[in-house]
Amino acid sequence: MPRKPRRGCAYGGCPRLAVPGSQYCEEHKALTDRQYNRYERSPDFNKRYGRKWKKIRARYVAAHPLCEMCLKEGRYVAVEEVHHIKPLSQGGTHAESNLMSLCQSCHMKIHMELGDRQIRK
Numbered sequence: 623m624p625r626k627p628r629r630g631c632a633y634g635g636c637p638r639l640a641v642p643g644s645q646y647c648e649e650h651k652a653l654t655d656r657q658y659n660r661y662e663r664s665p666d667f668n669k670r671y672g673r674k675w676k677k678i679r680a681r682y683v684a685a686h687p688l689c690e691m692c693l694k695e696g697r698y699v700a701v702e703e704v705h706h707i708k709p710l711s712q713g714g715t716h717a718e719s720n721l722m723s724l725c726q727s728c729h730m731k732i733h734m735e736l737g738d739r740q741i742r743k
Contacts, residue, residue: 678716679704682723689725703729 628639633650644651683701692699701723708714724732 675716678721682718682721686723688723689728690722691728692725699725702726705729705732 628642629645630636631638631640631647631650632645633647633654636647636650638647638649640646641648641651646654682704687701689697689699689701703724703726705722705724706714706716707720707722710716714720
């Protein structure tokens with residue numbers, strides 16, 4: 623099966639082709655990742671979501687493989703996100719009683735209702 627043709631880098635004025643799976647060439651992908659980590663991501667992100675969190679998340683997903691909100695409505699949707707019921711920024715923990723397995727749609731719906739995420743344009 624033929625592959626999709628590569629597109630040009632989305633960085634203004636760059637003539638190179640984008641890396642597959644990204645909208646930027648290698649140089650500008652690294653640059654935009656650094657800018658995101660420096661200016662947009664919370665500085666204590668890695669303290670809260672490090673290797674320990676990945677293990678907890680994997681264990682929780684193995685025990686709860688379906689979206690809990692969709693399951694209540696009778697739909698069977700695979701889990702994509704593990705949500706903290708009480709956010710870590712508000713004193714929540716990684717305890718299993720504070721976690722909820724959700725699909726991407728339900729996770730976004732919860733955060734939109736809370737008003738802590740905006741739709742990017």
